[in-house]
Amino acid sequence: MKEKSRNVYMVAGGVTKFAKASPEMDFRLRVKKAFDYAMNDAGLTLADIDGSVASYFSDHFQRQLMSGIMVQDYLGLVPKPSKRIEGGGATGGLAFQAGYEEIASGRMDTVVVYGFETMSHVNTWKGNEFIALASDTNFDYPIGGFYTGYYAMMAVRHMYEFGTTVEQLAKVSVKNHGNALHNPYAQSPMKLTVEDVRNSPMVSYPLTRLDVCAMSDGAAVAILASEDRAFEITDHPVLIKGIGTGTDSMRLADRPFGEVPLLPNEKPSDYKDLKYPGVHSFRAGRMAAKEAYEMAGITDPINDLDLIELHDAYTSSEIQTYEDLGLCKYGEGGQFIDEGKPELHGKIPVNPSGGLLAAGHPVGATGIMQAVFMFWQLQHTVKKHFHDDYLQVPNAKRGLIHSHAGTGTYVTVTVMEAAK
Amino acid sequence: MTLDPDAKLPETEEGTVVYNTDPLIIRSHYEIDYIHSYAQDSEFFRALGKKKLMGSKCKKCGYVYATPRSHCMMCGSETEWYELPLKGRVHTFTTCYFSGEEFLNETPFNLVLVEFDGVNSLFMSRLIGADTKDIYIGMPVRAKFRRNLKMNVTDVYFVPDVEK
Numbered sequence: 001m002k003e004k005s006r007n008v009y010m011v012a013g014g015v016t017k018f019a020k021a022s023p024e025m026d027f028r029l030r031v032k033k034a035f036d037y038a039m040n041d042a043g044l045t046l047a048d049i050d051g052s053v054a055s056y057f058s059d060h061f062q063r064q065l066m067s068g069i070m071v072q073d074y075l076g077l078v079p080k081p082s083k084r085i086e087g088g089g090a091t092g093g094l095a096f097q098a099g100y101e102e103i104a105s106g107r108m109d110t111v112v113v114y115g116f117e118t119m120s121h122v123n124t125w126k127g128n129e130f131i132a133l134a135s136d137t138n139f140d141y142p143i144g145g146f147y148t149g150y151y152a153m154m155a156v157r158h159m160y161e162f163g164t165t166v167e168q169l170a171k172v173s174v175k176n177h178g179n180a181l182h183n184p185y186a187q188s189p190m191k192l193t194v195e196d197v198r199n200s201p202m203v204s205y206p207l208t209r210l211d212v213c214a215m216s217d218g219a220a221v222a223i224l225a226s227e228d229r230a231f232e233i234t235d236h237p238v239l240i241k242g243i244g245t246g247t248d249s250m251r252l253a254d255r256p257f258g259e260v261p262l263l264p265n266e267k268p269s270d271y272k273d274l275k276y277p278g279v280h281s282f283r284a285g286r287m288a289a290k291e292a293y294e295m296a297g298i299t300d301p302i303n304d305l306d307l308i309e310l311h312d313a314y315t316s317s318e319i320q321t322y323e324d325l326g327l328c329k330y331g332e333g334g335q336f337i338d339e340g341k342p343e344l345h346g347k348i349p350v351n352p353s354g355g356l357l358a359a360g361h362p363v364g365a366t367g368i369m370q371a372v373f374m375f376w377q378l379q380h381t382v383k384k385h386f387h388d389d390y391l392q393v394p395n396a397k398r399g400l401i402h403s404h405a406g407t408g409t410y411v412t413v414t415v416m417e418a419a420k
Numbered sequence: 421m422t423l424d425p426d427a428k429l430p431e432t433e434e435g436t437v438v439y440n441t442d443p444l445i446i447r448s449h450y451e452i453d454y455i456h457s458y459a460q461d462s463e464f465f466r467a468l469g470k471k472k473l474m475g476s477k478c479k480k481c482g483y484v485y486a487t488p489r490s491h492c493m494m495c496g497s498e499t500e501w502y503e504l505p506l507k508g509r510v511h512t513f514t515t516c517y518f519s520g521e522e523f524l525n526e527t528p529f530n531l532v533l534v535e536f537d538g539v540n541s542l543f544m545s546r547l548i549g550a551d552t553k554d555i556y557i558g559m560p561v562r563a564k565f566r567r568n569l570k571m572n573v574t575d576v577y578f579v580p581d582v583e584k
Contacts, residue, residue: 023443063450129520138461139487140544142572144516144523149531152514160512160557205515205552253487253533253542256494279512279533279542 005104009230009237009419011223012042013372018187018218018360021120027056027067028074030219031114035075038112038221038372042233049223050108051081055095055115056364057088060130062118071114081108088134089313091115092220092367093403093412097243099224100414109226110233115369116219117362127215134406136251148212148314150252150407152204155316158280159206161331164319166206168334170197172315173210173357175337179344180354182390185369187216187360197315210357211315218362220369230419236379241398242296242415246287248408252279261286263326264299270329282317282408285324289413292400293326296415301326301400302341302348305415307377307393309370311404312355318342321402322350325413344391352377352391367403367412374399378418460490463501468575471565475539477502486536486543504543507581508536510559515552534561534578549579 014037016022016030025033039045052075054068064070068084085095092115099113119127132145140150158164174194180186192210200209230237249255257275261283262268277283289301298304308325312318319333327348328336336342342350353359353373356366376385377396383389398417405411437447458465467474476488480497492499511533519527530547532555547561560581569575 023440023445063448123521125519125521125524128518129522132520137456138458139573142574143544143546144519144526144529144531146516146519146523148518149514149516152516153512153531153533156514157512157557202515202517204517249493251487251544253544254485254489254493255542256540 006106007227008100008103008240009225009227010240010371010375010416011225011230011233011237012038012044013220013222013375014038014041015185015220015369015372016218017185018216018362020187020214020216022217023120027062027116027118027219028071030217031071031116031221032074034219034221035112035114038223042223044110044223044233046076048110049077049080049112050110051102052077052112052114053095053099053102054082054084055092055113055368056084056117057086057091058117058130058363060133061121061127063121071116075114077112087410088405089311089363090367090403090405090410090412091364092369093401093414094245094367094410095364096222096367096371096414097245097412099222100240100243103224103226109229111224113222113224113368114219115365115367117364118217119215119362120217124215139253140251146204147406148204148207151314151316152207153252154279154320154407155206155314157278158316158320161280162334164334166198167194168319168337169206169211169315170194171337172312172318173197175343176312176351176355177210177358179352179391180358182386182388183354183359184386184388186354186358188214188358189354190358207314207316213313213356213361216360216362218360218365218369220365220372222368222371222375237419238375238378239417239419240414241417242292242294242298244288244291244293244295244413246284246291246411248277248282248284250409252407255279255283260330261290263290263293263301265301265326266329274330280320281330282320282324282404282411284408284411285321285402285404285413288402288411289325292413292415298415302328305348305398305400306396307349307352307399308402309351309353309355309374309399310402311366312351312357313361313404315357317404318350318355321404325400325402349393352393367401370401370403371414371416374401374416378416461488464488465571465575468565469569473504473506473543473563473576475502475504476500484539485541486534486539487541504539505536506563508534508561510547510555510557510561511535511542512557513547513555530555532561532578546574546577547579548577554580
């Protein structure tokens, strides 16, 4: 932060159950359900809301432009200020940060961030095509436009550079699908073994069906407030302690081979021979973490943070992200999961909700879903909202959420901390 | 007098495909032809017909891009066209068994990022003539070009650079 701004708190959240297809509701009604849940939880009325941010990725999925204003209208929030935020897979994380900025700047005291995506209007193959239009349409898309293919090439290079194995990737899938067994909002809870993951159909070598998230319908809502308002609304608001955003080149082919931007817990000698980021790592994820850590005063991420919800659209990207966030050094991501550190009862639970792999990935809702699950963890209200406290991380005081767009082009990191 | 209370829309027989009645789910068709300009990238696509692979080189800092761009990502200066070697190596690869709808009938296919000597960045392409188990990082590959051009980036592809 160049200059100190106002403190911003999250005061309520709501999520719909994510599903492959839920045609009984359209996007407006889905957001309304999540919105009412959050508003009721916080005891707010429409008059308490100063404005909103709409979060959705693709106009293609619904073939409806201006979906944002349709939601604003349906929720009864017109004529209040609103805007739409879009940044691929990171749309939700970027929109959450845009909501933060509305409060931090002093423009608003209470803001609603609502996210949604309705991907079931087309078949999965067409959906893959729409998503691939988020790659360069001159040079990348016509070759076989398929994001799983791009991430698979990154995974192959990560395996080559660092010796990461397909079994290590599979362990992420086992962990996240298993956690989701206790998340009633999750799309794909499953009890799996490493063999199950490896034996499922190959999508893009080395990623199998169970290494990859699915298409989803869903909505999520986060309500943010200024310090004065937050403590009027709830006794347990959650402080947004730091935000960071990184970017990288659209084309994987353009990623440079330079030096690692270091976190406080690293030194140049850790990475003497590593060409960075190449196509093995997400430089945008590292830059986002660096900015958020500086703002939040985090110098030793694995010890300063209690839990993480990160963007695991692919098992490989979860392992790559352990490293970007400095939970371990570059090259140690595979070992990190082997040692059980990101398991629910491990050193630092990662994706206790099940993540994108198992909770689902309705793109515009995803980053906000992470904020809602993190909010409930830090409020210690998982039992209330899930009717099951299995996933409640006992010592949850400070957590990190991480949202990520295609091959790491936009990445956001937000650090959240219980106010008491 | 032009007011006509007996005005009536013509009836047609096309009807609509209905997938489900509760909720009511119908088929909605949409297609479009774009007038797509390659703009400042045009030379790359024209050169494929001459069996040339054109990258770019920054006039100021000398950074060389395998995938062309008319301004340098490193320093913001203008670049010039730079003819790439037609032989390179596999930097990384995958084999896609699924894809977007447009490419489903081409599966399985290999994607590769190719590295070239003396070039700072990579080039994404298809690799044919090799199965997943035959491909490795560092594998020598060479560019081939379609005879009948499609005027898109698939006019160039790579094959293993080995003796027959």
